[in-house]
Amino acid sequence: MTKPLIVGVTGASGLIYAVRTVKYLLEADYNVDLVTSKAAQLVWQDEYQKGLPSDPDLQVDFWRQETGVFSSGTLTCHRSTNIGASIASGSFATLGMIIIPCSMSTVAKIAAGLSSDLIERAADVQIKEGRPLIVVPRETPFSLIHLRNLTTLAEAGVRIVPAIPAWYHRPQTIEDLVDFVVARSLDQLGIDCVPLKRWQG
Template sequence: MLSSRHPLILGITGASGLIYAVRALKYLLAADCAIELVASKAVYMVWQAEQNIRMPAEPMQQEQFWREQAGEETSGKLTCHPWSDVGAAIASGSFRTLGMVVIPCSMSTVGKLATGLSSDLLERAADVQLKEGRKLVLVPRETPFSLIHLRNLTTLAEAGARIVPAIPAWYHHPQTIEDLVDFVVARALDQLDLDCVPLNRWQGH
């Protein structure tokens, strides 16, 4: 069990690859974690584009939506926040957390965080993790990276963020798309000292 008195913030942006967020949420809830979830405005469009699914805007309906997508109806604790609610608890440094993982993370979000701009709750919550010296894990899903992307990511790494690109490995002998996704999710959660994803880790030759 990985439950803690402090919750983990799960930020989901409009980058392609919502399966990364869904799989991360699945394992975190199954491990009985408390999750504060905030999805950016663009996520509504990505669900429509990638899965032809309409994501509800109302927090209680959104909680049920994410639980259904993750296949975890009752485990853990999930609280969803509207992207526009910059007065939510997670917008304040006085709200204690384990840290935050943004998965997948768009280059737009990376750019705003690198320059200290917070135009919505997700960006504000991530900025708070940096200013409080807490763990911030970013999982960028973009290719190729432009020089601007690389410089922004470098700025965030220098500020203390951990950068875990959505780049899977093959030494664990993946058989499905989920196996590839889970490798990235596991490595991202490793940065937060959360070991809740079943993964055939490298054991040497």
């Protein structure tokens, strides 16, 4: 069985990035361990006008509905407060982790080595184990504090992929713009499962 990939979803705006990421990973039959922060649940209500359940089993059904992928891939959801979950240990082998979208609060806590919830703990584990960690910050403008925290993560080997879409692939929809960021983020993990018109020169 393929090692799982951890997906963290925080309270930054732009939860569509998370939905599209999970969609393509499940369609490509990946094993996904998903953690949604408490703040992300609040933002979900604002952006989608619907509640995201807190129960992990109900979350699985919720994400399957949101992504429209019902049969392929394996999806395991964890409570953000469960710091005893499998993904909180370095002995649990993974392909790495992507935090999309990533709030600047989460960036700051990871940069400081804090682990106040499961997303931060899992991220800390990826860094200490030398596994890939990709953060997709969705903030503008960046303050000096933000930039310093991002620099700290980059110096620790974390890949920083800001949610900045391109236009050379001639996007026609919001989903096209989102998918560019998702594809470039997954590229950092060597995963190519998003249909994207890539630059040919």
